[in-house]
Amino acid sequence: xxYRENGQFKATYSADLQVFPIRxxxxxMLLLLAFAAVAVPLLADEYMLRAxxxxxxxxxxxxxxxxxxxxxxxxxxxxxxxxMAVGAYAAFNFHIRFDGMPLLxxxxxxxACATAMGVVFGIPxxxxxxxxxAVATLAAQFFIDWMFLRISWFTNYSPSGSVSxxxxxxxxxxxxxxxxxxxxxxxxxxxxxxxxxxxxxxxxGREWMAIRDMDVAASVIGIRPVYAKLTAFAVSSFIVGVAxxxxxxxxxxSWEPAAFSIDRSFQLLFMVIIGGLGSITGSFFGAxxxxxxxxxxxxxxxxxxxxVGLHIGTAAVAHTELMIFGALIVFFLIAExxxxxxxxxxxxxxxxxxxxxx
Amino acid sequence: xGFFLETLMGGLMSGMLYALVxxxxxxxxxxxxxxxxxxxxxxxxxxxxxxxxxxxIPAAIGVExxxxxxxxxxxxxxxxxVLVAWLVERLVLSKxxxxxxxxxxxxTLGIAYFLDGFGQTIFGxxxxxxxVGLPKDPIFLLGGVFEGGLLVIKEDxxxxxxxxxxxxxxxxFFQYTxxxxxxxxxADDHQAAQSIGIPLNRIxxxxxxxxxxxxxVAGIIWGSKLxxxxxxxxxxxxxxxxxxxxxxxxxxGAIIGGLIIGVGExxxxxxxxxxxxxxIEIWFAYVLVLIVLLVRPEGLFGxxxxxxx
Numbered sequence: 001x002x003y004r005e006n007g008q009f010k011a012t013y014s015a016d017l018q019v020f021p022i023r024x025x026x027x028x029m030l031l032l033l034a035f036a037a038v039a040v041p042l043l044a045d046e047y048m049l050r051a052x053x054x055x056x057x058x059x060x061x062x063x064x065x066x067x068x069x070x071x072x073x074x075x076x077x078x079x080x081x082x083x084m085a086v087g088a089y090a091a092f093n094f095h096i097r098f099d100g101m102p103l104l105x106x107x108x109x110x111x112a113c114a115t116a117m118g119v120v121f122g123i124p125x126x127x128x129x130x131x132x133x134a135v136a137t138l139a140a141q142f143f144i145d146w147m148f149l150r151i152s153w154f155t156n157y158s159p160s161g162s163v164s165x166x167x168x169x170x171x172x173x174x175x176x177x178x179x180x181x182x183x184x185x186x187x188x189x190x191x192x193x194x195x196x197x198x199x200x201x202x203x204x205g206r207e208w209m210a211i212r213d214m215d216v217a218a219s220v221i222g223i224r225p226v227y228a229k230l231t232a233f234a235v236s237s238f239i240v241g242v243a244x245x246x247x248x249x250x251x252x253x254s255w256e257p258a259a260f261s262i263d264r265s266f267q268l269l270f271m272v273i274i275g276g277l278g279s280i281t282g283s284f285f286g287a288x289x290x291x292x293x294x295x296x297x298x299x300x301x302x303x304x305x306x307x308v309g310l311h312i313g314t315a316a317v318a319h320t321e322l323m324i325f326g327a328l329i330v331f332f333l334i335a336e337x338x339x340x341x342x343x344x345x346x347x348x349x350x351x352x353x354x355x356x357x358x
Numbered sequence: 359x360g361f362f363l364e365t366l367m368g369g370l371m372s373g374m375l376y377a378l379v380x381x382x383x384x385x386x387x388x389x390x391x392x393x394x395x396x397x398x399x400x401x402x403x404x405x406x407x408x409x410x411x412x413x414x415i416p417a418a419i420g421v422e423x424x425x426x427x428x429x430x431x432x433x434x435x436x437x438x439x440v441l442v443a444w445l446v447e448r449l450v451l452s453k454x455x456x457x458x459x460x461x462x463x464x465x466t467l468g469i470a471y472f473l474d475g476f477g478q479t480i481f482g483x484x485x486x487x488x489x490v491g492l493p494k495d496p497i498f499l500l501g502g503v504f505e506g507g508l509l510v511i512k513e514d515x516x517x518x519x520x521x522x523x524x525x526x527x528x529x530x531f532f533q534y535t536x537x538x539x540x541x542x543x544x545a546d547d548h549q550a551a552q553s554i555g556i557p558l559n560r561i562x563x564x565x566x567x568x569x570x571x572x573x574x575v576a577g578i579i580w581g582s583k584l585x586x587x588x589x590x591x592x593x594x595x596x597x598x599x600x601x602x603x604x605x606x607x608x609x610x611g612a613i614i615g616g617l618i619i620g621v622g623e624x625x626x627x628x629x630x631x632x633x634x635x636x637x638i639e640i641w642f643a644y645v646l647v648l649i650v651l652l653v654r655p656e657g658l659f660g661x662x663x664x665x666x667x
Contacts, residue, residue, distance in 0.1 A: 076460055124648055127655045129663075131393045131459060135602040136651055138595075139644035146641050150634070216665040262595070266467060273464045315483060322475030329468035333461050334453040 003351045019197055036186055041179040049178035052291065057185040058246045060287040063271040064196055064280060065239030070269070071278035072200055073232035074212030075125050076133055079140035081264035083237045084244025085257060086144060087114040089154050091245035092163050096156060103170050107188070107245050114241020115234045117144070122233030126226055129215075141262050148257040164254030181250045188246065192239055197280050199235065208232050209278070274332050276339025285340035293328065297321045364509055365624050371514040373620020374521040378576040379597035380604065380612040381525065382569040387606045388545040389565040390451065392462045398594020399470035400570060403442070403477040405577030405586045407435035409486035428490050432574070439570030440563075442473070447562045474591055483588065488581040517579045524575055525613055528568070532609070541565060545607070599643040603650055605660025615658065619643045 003024050010016045020026045044053060066080050091110035094101055121140040128136050148154055149161045156163060168175040175184055199205050207228040210218035219225050248255050267290060275286020301317050336342055379397060386394040412431025421427065450465055532538040543551040544561045552558055580590055600619045604611025626642045656663055 070460070076463075124652055128651045129655065131463070131606065132602055132651060132655065132657070134393075134463070135598050135644075136648050138598065139641060139648045142641035142644050146637060150637055270464070270467075273461070277460075316479065319475045319479040319483065322471050323479065324475075326468040326471030326473070326475060329471070330450050330465050333457070333465045333468070334450070337454075337457055337461050 003348070003354075005352075019194075019201075033190065037183065041182055044182075046178050049182045052295065054178070054181055054185055054251050055247075056287055056291050057182070057189045058243050058251055059268070059271065059291065060284045061185075061189050061192055061246070062240050062243035063268050063275065063283040063287050064193060065236045065243060066268050067272045067275075067277070067279070067283045068196060068200065068208070068239065069232050069236035070272055071276075071282075072205060072212060073208040073229060073236075074215075075122075075229060075232060076130070077137045077236075078134050078262070078265050078269065079121065079137040079144075080240055080268045081260040081262060082141040082144035083114045083118055083240040084247060084264065085148055085260035086117045086237075087111060087241030087244030088248030088255065088260065089148055089163070090114065090241070091249060092165060093154065093156075095165060095249075103168055103175070103249075107242050107249075110245040111238040111242040114244065115238040118233045118237025118240075119230055122230055122237075125229050125233065138262070141265055145257050145261065160256055162254060162256035163248075165249050166253070168249060175250065185246060185250055188242065192242070193280060193284075196235075196239065200280070204228075204231060212278075270329060274329065274339055276341025279339065279341035281344060282339050282341030285344065289340065293325060294321055297324055365628050366621060367510055368514075369621035369624035370617055371518050371620070372624065373617040374518040375576065375579060375616075376593075376597050376600045376620055377613045377616025378521045378524065378572065378579070379593050380600040380616055381528065381609065382572040382576070383597060383601040384604075384606065384609055384612045385528075385565055385569050385572065387601075388609075389541055390544075390562050391459070391548075392451070392466060393459065393606070394569065395463060395466040395594065396470035396473060397569065397573060397597070398591045399473040399477075400439070400442070400573035401577045401580065401593055402586075402588065402591040403473045403577075404435055404439055404570060404574035405488065405581040405590055406477045406481040406486065407438050408432060408574060408578055409488045409581065409586045410481045411435055411438075412488070413486075424489065432578075435574055436571060439574055440567045443566030443570050444563050446566055447559060451562055452559060470591075474588070478588070486581075486586040488578055488586055490578060490582055513583065517583070520575065520579065524572065525609070528572075529609065531568075537564060596643070599647040602657055603643075603647045605657030607661050608657070608659035611657060611659030619646070622646055 003022075005022045005024075008023055010021075018026075020029060040053065041049070062080065062084060066077065069075050069077050087110040090113035091106050094106045094109050117140070121137060124136050125133050152158070152161075155161045170184060173180070175181055200208070207218070207223045208231075210221070210223050211225060211228045211232075215225055218228070244260065247259070252259060271286035271290045272283065273286070274289055275284070276282025298317060298321065301320055332339075379401060382397045382400070383394055386392055386397075408431050410431075411434040412427050415430050415434060416422070416427040421430065446469060450469060451462075454462055454465055532542060540551070540556045540561055541564070543554075543556055544558065548558065551561075576593070577586070577590065580593060584590070597616075600615040601612060602615075603619060604613070604615030623639050623642055627639045630642075631638050650658065654660075
């Protein structure tokens with residue numbers, strides 16, 4: 001009844017090309033952004049911001065980057081964690097080696113370094129396809145892990161590859177409190193989400209999707225696979241690299257290569273799959289789900305255990321968490337293979353018709 | 359020269375063990391087109407089951423003797439792996455027929471998480487020992503040729519022999535039994551196999567059971583070498599490049615790939631590692647595979663894939 005586009009006529013080309021063609025969506029999005037930018041920093045406590053919202057935003061950004069590669073261009077990558085590491089360590093090096101470089105410039109340069117790395121490891125995708133490519137991208141993961149652990153120049157000669165960062169500021173304003181960190185991440189994530197949305201609905205995004213659906217057919221109709229695949233790798237690793245730099249700078253503060261291990265890669269891939277392949281909103285849903293689930297299980301399991309008179313220790317909680325996590329992933333893949341984004345769009349479709357059946 | 363040969367031998371031995379894990383991957387991929395990331399978790403799960411059952415069951419029913427205890431543990435663990443195979447087919451695979459490869463891959467990752475958690479919940483998460491009586495003392499070969507001889511650990515020799523025997527048995531099973539023939543038919547073409555009356559579901563249970571058996575043997579060998587602990591589950595990551603190098607669909611490929619990776623890893627660590635700061639064992643196999651794939655995208659022995667529009 002309320003969510004209906006009746007009477008909204010498009011009189012200009014630019015109106016026809018809007019990202020959100022329905023007015024209610026535009027208003028909803030603005031309200032959501034206003035809520036996220038104004039209300040959340042005021043209402044949420046420090047734990048909420050530091051432990052849930054900031055990681056959620058950063059990992060959404062990384063999942064978004066991965067989704068461009070896996071969901072839009074169809075190239076499976078298991079090396080995302082490594083590209084995050086490249087972003088984080090590149091940002092660290094720019095930060096300490098060039099005194100007074102603005103934070104935003106540092107982040108973008110870190111993204112550029114990750115892009116270069118991504119393109120290098122993307123070159124095999126021109127020959128290798130499917131699962132073979134997935135394993136080939138593991139080469140990036142292990143090689144880059146090793147690189148930051150053993151080549152001490154990258155970590156400014158710290159013994160175990162652990163580095164730390166402090167005194168961040170943007171345009172003269174310090175980034176210290178959780179609220180400031182949150183707002184910085186929010187701004188960057190919104191900017192990148194808009195950019196990604198516009199990329200995937202433009203020419204280049206359509207080329208990626210054509211390659212994903214069938215690369216031979218795409219090249220027959222004149223899409224250059226080299227260009228399409230490498231740009232997907234480049235854009236994806238740029239976003240992932242920025243996310244990695246944020247993860248190191250804003251979330252962790254001090255980190256070592258283990259923060260970007262293969263588990264991180266799997267985690268991001270889960271976000272993309274559960275959120276929905278080939279969907280920008282899906283990346284956010286997936287990140288929210290994967291971050292919220294362990295926290296929820298951690299809180300709920302001991303309570304549930306005490307209800308039935310069982311004491312569940314921390315080790316048992318960790319193991320049960322693994323079990324439930326695994327089972328839920330399988331369940332989700334069976335119940336909704338197209339991810340949470342599909343559920344969301346089904347819900348919207350229902351809402352448009354409500355209260356009528358058709 | 360003696361040192362070189364020693365490294366080479368060490369590489370061959372560990373390569374045989376990688377091949378054993380890789381074999382599990384290949385079996386499942388051939389028969390169901392699923393890239394089974396849970397193979398490592400299955401190795402851990404099987405080894406945990408074996409270690410604990412060999413302790414619990416003899417104690418419960420009062421049987422003496424290590425051999426008997428191990429046999430009972432082995433049988434119980436094998437039964438458990440068959441159960442796992444059946445459940446995987448029932449609850450996961452049969453529901454995901456016709457899904458994309460990546461969804462199936464993710465599903466097996468889910469299974470891997472589940473098995474890791476489940477195994478450690480019921481069997482405990484300490485380090486357990488599996489003692490099947492493999493001798494651990496080193497021996498020296500060819501003492502006359504090289505000064506001091508070649509140092510070889512007896513256990514490795516036995517392990518390699520067991521792995522080789524297992525591969526031979528599997529090859530015979532695939533080649534000469536009717537079940538093996540059915541498995542190969544399913545691997546060739548699911549639909550054609552189904553249309554001539556081969557029950558796909560049963561085949562999948564069988565093939566996951568066989569993979570479970572391979573995992574159990576691998577788990578016992580690795581477990582008696584390193585102790586049964588969580589890191590066993592990471593053996594899968596070592597075996598991945600092996601599978602890809604040999605080709606996802608080739609049993610001999612898994613063996614030869616395993617040997618190449620095992621030897622390459624050890625030799626590179628010893629001879630190239632010091633130049634690069636050591637620890638290159640972690641990525642050497644993957645980078646080697648990447649280079650080979652650039653020349654042969656389907657691995658050394660994989661089936662040629664022809665794209666048609």
